[in-house]
Amino acid sequence: MQISTTISKYQTPNARGYHSIRWSRKKVMEEYVAKGRSLESVRVEVKRAIEAHGKGDSEKYDSIKEVFAQNKGDDREDTIANDEVKTYLVALTSYASLLNKDCNGLVKAILKCEWMGRDEGFVKAYAQFLGNLVSAQGAYVGLVLGTLIDHFTGVRLSSGRLPGCPAVSRETLSSRIHFALKYLLRLIPSASATLSPILSAKFPFADETKRVHVTYINNLVRLLEYAPELNSDVFALITDRLVKIDVQMQVDLDDVDDEVAGAIVQALAMNPSEQEEEDDDDVDDSDDSDAESINSDDANGEQAKRAKEIQGSVEKMDAILDRLFAIYDPYFTDPNSVEAANISRHTQFLLFHFAQKSEHLIDQFAGTCVQLAFQPGRPAVLRQSSAAYLASFVARGAHVEPQVVRTVFELIGSNLDHIRTENELTCRGPDLKKYGTFYAMTQALLYIFCFRWRDLIDSSEVFDDEDPAAFIGHDLVWTTGIKDTLSRAIYSKLNPLKICSPPIVSEFAKIAHHLRFMYVYPLLETNKRIRLSQFSSAVGNGALRDSGNGASNDSWHQLDAYFPFDPYQLPVSKKWIEDDYVLWKGIPGLNQDEDDDDSSGDEEDDDENTPEDDDTATDEEAED
Numbered sequence: 115m116q117i118s119t120t121i122s123k124y125q126t127p128n129a130r131g132y133h134s135i136r137w138s139r140k141k142v143m144e145e146y147v148a149k150g151r152s153l154e155s156v157r158v159e160v161k162r163a164i165e166a167h168g169k170g171d172s173e174k175y176d177s178i179k180e181v182f183a184q185n186k187g188d189d190r191e192d193t194i195a196n197d198e199v200k201t202y203l204v205a206l207t208s209y210a211s212l213l214n215k216d217c218n219g220l221v222k223a224i225l226k227c228e229w230m231g232r233d234e235g236f237v238k239a240y241a242q243f244l245g246n247l248v249s250a251q252g253a254y255v256g257l258v259l260g261t262l263i264d265h266f267t268g269v270r271l272s273s274g275r276l277p278g279c280p281a282v283s284r285e286t287l288s289s290r291i292h293f294a295l296k297y298l299l300r301l302i303p304s305a306s307a308t309l310s311p312i313l314s315a316k317f318p319f320a321d322e323t324k325r326v327h328v329t330y331i332n333n334l335v336r337l338l339e340y341a342p343e344l345n346s347d348v349f350a351l352i353t354d355r356l357v358k359i360d361v362q363m364q365v366d367l368d369d370v371d372d373e374v375a376g377a378i379v380q381a382l383a384m385n386p387s388e389q390e391e392e393d394d395d396d397v398d399d400s401d402d403s404d405a406e407s408i409n410s411d412d413a414n415g416e417q418a419k420r421a422k423e424i425q426g427s428v429e430k431m432d433a434i435l436d437r438l439f440a441i442y443d444p445y446f447t448d449p450n451s452v453e454a455a456n457i458s459r460h461t462q463f464l465l466f467h468f469a470q471k472s473e474h475l476i477d478q479f480a481g482t483c484v485q486l487a488f489q490p491g492r493p494a495v496l497r498q499s500s501a502a503y504l505a506s507f508v509a510r511g512a513h514v515e516p517q518v519v520r521t522v523f524e525l526i527g528s529n530l531d532h533i534r535t536e537n538e539l540t541c542r543g544p545d546l547k548k549y550g551t552f553y554a555m556t557q558a559l560l561y562i563f564c565f566r567w568r569d570l571i572d573s574s575e576v577f578d579d580e581d582p583a584a585f586i587g588h589d590l591v592w593t594t595g596i597k598d599t600l601s602r603a604i605y606s607k608l609n610p611l612k613i614c615s616p617p618i619v620s621e622f623a624k625i626a627h628h629l630r631f632m633y634v635y636p637l638l639e640t641n642k643r644i645r646l647s648q649f650s651s652a653v654g655n656g657a658l659r660d661s662g663n664g665a666s667n668d669s670w671h672q673l674d675a676y677f678p679f680d681p682y683q684l685p686v687s688k689k690w691i692e693d694d695y696v697l698w699k700g701i702p703g704l705n706q707d708e709d710d711d712d713s714s715g716d717e718e719d720d721d722e723n724t725p726e727d728d729d730t731a732t733d734e735e736a737e738d
Contacts, residue, residue: 157205182227210246225261230287231274266333296340310347324430360458363427436687470513498554505558506677509565516569527599544609556610560622612641615675
């Protein structure tokens with residue numbers, strides 16, 4: 115196959131995009147000269163130099179390498195120098211088959227040369243050289259692709275300001291990278307398999323700036339336009355790295371003082387503007403600082419530096435998620451397919467948002483969680499996490515219909531009954547290690563009840579749903595079986611209210627009593643006198659729990675209040691989920707009743723006991 119013929123099918127970029135190439139070997143031979151010498155004479159020189167290098171004489175070979183080196187301040191006239199580089203490049207293209215591993219130095223010199231900012235003829239010649247090289251010498255495929263992907267983190271403006279060449283914008287520089295990649299992938303389709311691990315290896319490290327991450331991701335998405343076979347690999351890679359950033363961000367926030375964390379939140383709230391990646395050619399490449407909002411006047415240098423780093427991570431996370439929401443959104447305009455974390459904090463909201471695009475997707479996501487949570491033989495941690503995802507999705511999803519809420523509640527309740535009957539006879543008492551799945555499912559029901567109790571009322575249509583006070587003081591008719599199921603579980607020997615997260619138990623107790631659904635305060639009083647360590651089958655366990663205290667503290671033996679769709683706090687990207695999200699709604703008159711029911715034994719202040727983790731609660735949710 116003639117590479118020069120093949121490349122004419124593609125396009126080379128200019129400032130407006132791409133225009134058609136008409137490539138002619140005769141035209142090439144007429145156009146390229148070096149120091150007044152013809153292309154043919156340069157070809158002869160190149161061939162002899164490579165052959166001599168193979169025999170140990172590298173003088174001419176090294177001279178050719180110097181042609182591609184960047185010699186700033188060269189006395190030669192710039193245009194002549196550019197023509198010389200082009201002529202040698204075209205000559206080397208003819209002898210790409212001779213560039214074996216012994217010529218690795220020359221190949222690297224060519225790959226490092228400034229090619230993106232030269233004239234369009236040079237860009238065409240460069241792409242043709244790369245195509246001939248990887249076709250003739252397969253060992254260079256990884257090196258060539260990796261060199262191109264290195265530019266995915268951003269191209270320097272100086273690369274488009276070369277002596278003797280017209281100025282080239284950043285947009286065009288980036289387009290030329292994709293032009294070369296597209297040509298190579300069309301020429302050698304199998305190169306996609308080599309490219310996938312390179313994309314992973316070249317992905318920015320977590321401490322790189324927001325701009326670098328967003329630029330790299332934008333280039334990955336652009337790559338998919340002409341390499342759709344990499345779709346699943348690329349989005350799996352982005353999600354994997356996003357989860358890592360998310361988790362590390364939460365660890366960092368947990369490690370700093372509340373004062374510092376508050377300063378970070380305040381800085382983000384004061385400056386929630388959308389900070390897109392900067393494409394302006396006037397931007398100084400060296401200025402990559404993302405977080406400038408933390409005032410360090412009142413803090414020591416180390417603390418201020420730490421706060422600035424964390425703020426940068428939050429802004430990075432926010433920008434990436436905002437970009438991903440925008441990328442995925444068109445696919446769900448007419449939702450007909452979806453492919454589906456860990457203690458990540460925000461990444462899973464991509465799933466939360468798009469899973470609510472249709473009834474079909476809601477059923478599919480809820481069904482997947484049910485299958486993972488209830489299927490015997492799966493690891494306990496996976497089943498417990500799935501129950502948390504299911505409960506959080508059903509409780510928080512604004513587009514989850516009441517019928518789905520009731521169905522999920524009944525499914526979880528049925529499984530609770532099954533686990534309880536299998537274990538109650540041999541149960542000595544509450545034990546998170548032995549009955550972790552039972553407690554996770556019970557906590558899921560408590561959480562769903564706190565948020566969606568209106569949907570569990572059979573007679574709710576006779577009340578004004580916009581006025582929660584309308585429900586108060588009535589004997590409500592609840593969906594058949596839910597009260598009996600919860601009652602059997604709560605008053606069983608497994609005693610879930612002692613194991614489930616205290617804030618969730620406390621909120622359930624208050625709401626259930628206020629709605630005349632169930633009165634559990636006497637049991638909570640009894641539970642105060644129970645030490646979980648006497649029933650625990652092991653001091654440590656792998657369940658979802660609070661491990662911040664020693665084994666002598668009951669919290670070590672209790673479930674964590676982790677629900678993956680707790681309030682979303684990233685200021686820019688939160689716009690995507692505002693209409694999808696059920697905020698916490700207080701119940702009129704409940705606070706007054708709390709004053710009379712302090713016997714519940716909850717050590718926390720009543721105003722703090724919302725069913726989500728205190729660390730993730732928002733002020734908006736605390737309002738009625």
